[in-house]
Amino acid sequence: MNCLNTYLIIGAALFSIGLLGVLQRRNLIGMLIAVELMLNGANVNFMAFNRFLAPEPTVGQIITLFVMGLAAAEAAIGLSIILALFRRLHSINIERAQQLRG
Amino acid sequence: MMSLFRDPILLAAALGTSLPFLSMAIILIFTRHNQRLSASISVGSVSTSVLCALYLLITLSHAGAPIQYEFPWLLADDIVIPFGYLLDPLSLLMLNIVAVISFLVQVYSIGYMAGDPGFSRYYAFQSLFAWAMMSMVIAPSMLQLFIFWELVGLASYLLIGYYYEKWSASQAGKKAFVMTRLGDIGFFLGLIILVLGFGDLSIVRMNEAGQAHNIPQYLLTISALLIFGGVMGKSAQFPLLTWLPDAMEGPTPVSALLHSATMVAAGVYMFGRIFPFYSMSPEAMGLALAIGTVTMLLSSTMAMATYDLKQVWAYSTVSQLGFMVMGLAAGGYFAGVFHLTTHAGFKALLFLCSGIFIHEYHTNDFRIIGRQGGRKLLIPMVCMTVGALALSGIFPFSGFFSKEAVLGVLANHPNKLWLFAGLLGALMTAYYTFRLIFFMLFPKSAGEVHGEHDSHGAGHGHDDHDKEHHGYIFWTMAVPVMILAAISCVLGFSQSSLEHFLLGQGTVPAQLAASHGTEAHAVAHEGHGIGHYALLLAAVTMAVGGILWAFFEFGRKRATQEGFLRLFPKVEQLFAARWYMDAFLRRFLDDVIYSGFTNLFTRNDRRIIDGGIDGICFFTIGSGRLLSFLQSGMLQYNLLVMIAAVGVVVLYLLLA
Amino acid sequence: MELRCRSHSQTRAEQVVGLKNVSQEGIFMNPLATDSLAQIAFWIVVGLTFGGASLAVFPRNILYNVLGLALALAGVAGLYLYLGSFFIALMQLLIYVGAITISIVFAIMLSRPLHLEVPRREVPKVAMAIAASLVFFLGAVGVCFKTSWVPAPDRSADWSVTAIGHMLLTRYDLVFEVISLVLLVAIIGAVVTAGFTRRLSS
Numbered sequence: 001m002n003c004l005n006t007y008l009i010i011g012a013a014l015f016s017i018g019l020l021g022v023l024q025r026r027n028l029i030g031m032l033i034a035v036e037l038m039l040n041g042a043n044v045n046f047m048a049f050n051r052f053l054a055p056e057p058t059v060g061q062i063i064t065l066f067v068m069g070l071a072a073a074e075a076a077i078g079l080s081i082i083l084a085l086f087r088r089l090h091s092i093n094i095e096r097a098q099q100l101r102g
Numbered sequence: 103m104m105s106l107f108r109d110p111i112l113l114a115a116a117l118g119t120s121l122p123f124l125s126m127a128i129i130l131i132f133t134r135h136n137q138r139l140s141a142s143i144s145v146g147s148v149s150t151s152v153l154c155a156l157y158l159l160i161t162l163s164h165a166g167a168p169i170q171y172e173f174p175w176l177l178a179d180d181i182v183i184p185f186g187y188l189l190d191p192l193s194l195l196m197l198n199i200v201a202v203i204s205f206l207v208q209v210y211s212i213g214y215m216a217g218d219p220g221f222s223r224y225y226a227f228q229s230l231f232a233w234a235m236m237s238m239v240i241a242p243s244m245l246q247l248f249i250f251w252e253l254v255g256l257a258s259y260l261l262i263g264y265y266y267e268k269w270s271a272s273q274a275g276k277k278a279f280v281m282t283r284l285g286d287i288g289f290f291l292g293l294i295i296l297v298l299g300f301g302d303l304s305i306v307r308m309n310e311a312g313q314a315h316n317i318p319q320y321l322l323t324i325s326a327l328l329i330f331g332g333v334m335g336k337s338a339q340f341p342l343l344t345w346l347p348d349a350m351e352g353p354t355p356v357s358a359l360l361h362s363a364t365m366v367a368a369g370v371y372m373f374g375r376i377f378p379f380y381s382m383s384p385e386a387m388g389l390a391l392a393i394g395t396v397t398m399l400l401s402s403t404m405a406m407a408t409y410d411l412k413q414v415w416a417y418s419t420v421s422q423l424g425f426m427v428m429g430l431a432a433g434g435y436f437a438g439v440f441h442l443t444t445h446a447g448f449k450a451l452l453f454l455c456s457g458i459f460i461h462e463y464h465t466n467d468f469r470i471i472g473r474q475g476g477r478k479l480l481i482p483m484v485c486m487t488v489g490a491l492a493l494s495g496i497f498p499f500s501g502f503f504s505k506e507a508v509l510g511v512l513a514n515h516p517n518k519l520w521l522f523a524g525l526l527g528a529l530m531t532a533y534y535t536f537r538l539i540f541f542m543l544f545p546k547s548a549g550e551v552h553g554e555h556d557s558h559g560a561g562h563g564h565d566d567h568d569k570e571h572h573g574y575i576f577w578t579m580a581v582p583v584m585i586l587a588a589i590s591c592v593l594g595f596s597q598s599s600l601e602h603f604l605l606g607q608g609t610v611p612a613q614l615a616a617s618h619g620t621e622a623h624a625v626a627h628e629g630h631g632i633g634h635y636a637l638l639l640a641a642v643t644m645a646v647g648g649i650l651w652a653f654f655e656f657g658r659k660r661a662t663q664e665g666f667l668r669l670f671p672k673v674e675q676l677f678a679a680r681w682y683m684d685a686f687l688r689r690f691l692d693d694v695i696y697s698g699f700t701n702l703f704t705r706n707d708r709r710i711i712d713g714g715i716d717g718i719c720f721f722t723i724g725s726g727r728l729l730s731f732l733q734s735g736m737l738q739y740n741l742l743v744m745i746a747a748v749g750v751v752v753l754y755l756l757l758a
Numbered sequence: 759m760e761l762r763c764r765s766h767s768q769t770r771a772e773q774v775v776g777l778k779n780v781s782q783e784g785i786f787m788n789p790l791a792t793d794s795l796a797q798i799a800f801w802i803v804v805g806l807t808f809g810g811a812s813l814a815v816f817p818r819n820i821l822y823n824v825l826g827l828a829l830a831l832a833g834v835a836g837l838y839l840y841l842g843s844f845f846i847a848l849m850q851l852l853i854y855v856g857a858i859t860i861s862i863v864f865a866i867m868l869s870r871p872l873h874l875e876v877p878r879r880e881v882p883k884v885a886m887a888i889a890a891s892l893v894f895f896l897g898a899v900g901v902c903f904k905t906s907w908v909p910a911p912d913r914s915a916d917w918s919v920t921a922i923g924h925m926l927l928t929r930y931d932l933v934f935e936v937i938s939l940v941l942l943v944a945i946i947g948a949v950v951t952a953g954f955t956r957r958l959s960s
Contacts, residue, residue: 002800005902008842010804012898014811014834016891021815023887024879029865033814033827036858040834043850047841055910057917058925061846065922068853069937071647073944077860078950079865086869098735738883744888752897756904 007048012043028082028092032075039071111161112171115187118154118201119236121147125752128228140222141212142206144229151236154199159194161526163603170306171240171441181301188305191604192439196239196371199446200364206449206582207359211580214457215354224264224353231257235364237380239371244293244303246371249287251336253370255282262352271351281345285335292328295321299688305375312379319383326379329372333390337369337423340397344684345419347404350412354460356455357412362419363446367636370426370442377435387431391515394427400681402530406537407667407677411456411468414538417486418493418531419449425508425527432520434511436601441504443600444593448501450491455486458579459542468538472545481580483542484589492590495645503594506641513637525644532648540657597680707745800840807833818879820866828859870957 002063014037021034043064050060082092125147129140137701162169176276208228238250263275297303299321307309311317333339338346345395346494349361360366366399373380373390380386398421405433422445430438449698460480464473477483496505505528512521655666667674679685734740810833813826831854838847926934 002840004907007837008902009899010807010837010903011903012895013808014830016895017808017811017815019745019894020887020891023738023745024884024892025815027818027820027823029820029834029862030823031868032865033823033862034944035769036854036887037811037814039828040831040854042842043833044837047843050843051841055905055912056914056915057842057887058858061922062845062925062930064843064846065849065926066933066937068849069941072853073941075861076887076944077951079861082865083952084919085870094737095876096883097737633771738887742890744885745894749890749893749897752901753893756897 004048004052007044007051009046012041012050013041014038014044017041026093026095028085028094029079031094032078032082035078036071036075039067043067050051111158111169111189112187114157115189117185118151118158118197118476119233119240121148121150122229122236124232126226129226129229134222134351137221140225141208144225145205145208145212147153147229147576148201148208148232148453151200151232152205154200155194155198157237157675158189159198159714162520164196168306172242172304176245181297183245183303185246186242187560189240189241192371192374195239195443195600195604198448199238199443200235200239201230203359203363203450204228204235207355207454207584210358210454210457210579210582211353211355215353216462216575220264224261227257227260228359229265231261231360231365235368238368241351244296244305244307244308245374247305248289248293248332249285249427251332251368251372251373252496254512255279255286255336256364258282258349258365262349263358264352264356268351270348274345274348274351278345278349281342282335283492284332284344285333288328289333289335290332292325292331295328295463296325299325302489306627309378312376312382313483317382322379323383323385325337326383329376330386330390330393333369333373333427334393336372337366337367337427338397338420339369339424339427340393340400341683343401343420344687347413347416348678350410354412354453354457357416357447358457359452360675362415362453362744364421366419367426367442368444370423370430370438373427374435374442377430380430381433387433389433390427391520391668394424394431395520396419396424398424398428398527399406399523399530402527402534403677404680405534406530406748407674409469410466411460411471411538412453413465415449415452415456416460418452418535419445421531422449423492425505428520428524429508429511432508432511432515434508436509437511440600441508442596444492444500444504444590447500447593448489448590451485451583451590452489452493454579454583455482455489455576458576458583460580460652461733468541476542476545484584485583487539488587490535494535494649495528495620495641496649498591498594499640500593501592502645503597505637507597509637509641510634525640528641528649529644532645533652536649536652537656540652544659576727578653630724787955801835803836803840806830809833824859824862824866827862828855831855831859846924901927 003049018034018037018039018041021037022031025031025034033097047063050057050064055059085097086092108253122144128143133139133143162729168188170186170188171186174182176183180303208225211224211228215221218224233256234250234253238254240245241250259275260281262278263272265271266275291305300308300317302311333567335342346361346366350357352361378392388684401417401420401424401577405414406422408414408417422441425443426438426445429441458479459467459468459471461477462479463476465471469477488499492501509521509524510530513522515521572678604700655664667677676682766822775898807830810826810829810831810957814830815826817823831850835855872900939958
């Protein structure tokens, strides 16, 4: 249980589940939720390396903190974009947002 | 650039030629709404040009070799095309003609154009013309000459179509532009051939090389013939002559300046400019002689069948231009240029006088003007008669001397046919000129003239204008006319000094005359022989005969004022319709160009060129459409492919 | 397998130290708890995490997704506890579960997706997404096992929050400031993108 690879695999699995959500959800908010999952997978990785390998245990924690801060910013921006898009398209279905189609 | 201010000659040349351009820019940009200021700026700049031109003429009258200022402009390995000024007797003479007549016409226009809504525009175009023409005259290279030649054509187009709201005027402007351009195509092709074969377009070097046989004969002939196309267009020679009569749609001062005195003479001037070059190609000279003769005779006949005051002078201009070309082509460099000089004076005079009548009676028909008492306008009537006498070649007016010189050259030509053609032309010139004069001097009442109704000037008697005669409007028009009349009276006597000036030592034509003993020189000396007096007698007989003939038909008390042409209605119709040249050109265009070539070219364009390009386009569009399936706009698919690719790469690296 | 066991034995020794440190700060976990109890709790936490993650991704109702996300985030916070950082676990609960989930709920309320159509899944799309995720997951796992992870030779044992605060205000000062700036910009940007247009359009 308390082995580096366990945590790495948990992180990779979280990330992959998030990826799956990002790739198949059509609801933009659902995608945003999936992105949060991916970020958490990465965070677990950081914390695991910090726990088992890093010379100073503070560094990984600080990085995780930073990622959380960025995630908060990303969530705020992402949600506001979703709201703007919703007003424009009256939908938060990603497949409706196709203005750039060639 | 520093030398510009140290060298007064260069300064005068630059200032004189470029000031009108400045005034045009100022008028167009700033003073459009202030007519008086626009006119003063334009007249002021052109009077400065006159002063500069006179200064150059006086300073350089004994300079000998031509002075040339050249700045390399176009450089392409060994081809150097300069930009600058060439001041030799010919260009100085022409510069003075242009400057003086421009000045007089602009002063005249103050009165003639008074109250016109486009007054400022008119002066801007006049300045444009003055700039382009003077720059063309002193161009040292054929390319610079060509550039300003085209600019002069532009000014002509703008001024012919000055009353652009009038349909016929705008059409005439287009016609003039297109027809002269037709000749200019040949001109430009000739220049290209010259650059390819000779590698230089400097006028001086061209003339020298022509003399020294540095240019292969065939090349010289081809380029000379092609360049003559430009002369045909600009100076309204035979196939391209019908634009000039139509160009009379412009204001009369414009006709005086551009379409009789200076611009149309540009073709003849250019002929004289590279005369030594031309004279090396007997074929080109022969063709020019034939075309000049045909032009002169045709347009003289046309002038006999019209009742439009300006049309008569327009045909006469064409015929006199043909006469100049004959003189030059027969080898008479001085004779041609001299006739150009005198013609500029008396033809401008005739047009300006006609302008006064037209301004007064609001009609172009000289029968109506005569019937309404045109002869009571004493100053223009006298001046017009002076001009008519000069045009007919009566002693002591200027036309006599120059016609004499040209006829002398023709007499020395081995083929006497040209001489007889010239004499016939002189007869017809005198006849149609005085037909007009007698119509105006001795009008018959309306009842005596068959079927003529006074439709134009009704209710517009000249009583209303009696006061105006003494106003500034009349005098701004009368004074230039009187000056020109005086010039026409005395210019002829300057023949020998002008000849000395033009053929002075150091100029290329002089070397030509010295080394070859051609007609140009021969005439100058042989002119005093016995043959000369016989010729003189013949010419005067022709002129006086023409006048008497006109008097018999139109002038005497019991004259019918019908003219002998009435007896041959078919012929009169032919003359009046300009020998059906316009109709022929129309048919030619319709049948050959439109339905023939144009059709083929259109088909080629549609099928092959458009088809090819369309094919390329369709291919591009099709492939783009194929590729655009990738650009589905579906973010998730893009991301999916990306992630999958990363995963595959990682797996490959792991397993490898 | 040999590598794994070696790292396992090493981390085990250190974990005791770490847990001892944490226990001095008053953590609830009993240092005397048996391995088996801790292991069972660990797997329960992992189960919660993945259950939450599945809930966050698979149901088509967005409210279930948000609740699943909150569950998964709480599970990750538990993992952080096992990874020795009480502080980060607390932050995870505070920021993620407390703030981000709530803002997502707000977005759901504002965009009213419940009233809109809930499109059916497209099988090819889901299949392709699963394939891509699987490829990625396999790749990541492969990397995990194939790399020989070597711990740093001499490792500090200072897990205190004091050390984190010290580091934040000394070595990572600039990053800290930049993050705060990013947050500020994000807030203003969010207000502009979402708020102004709304006010102008109404």
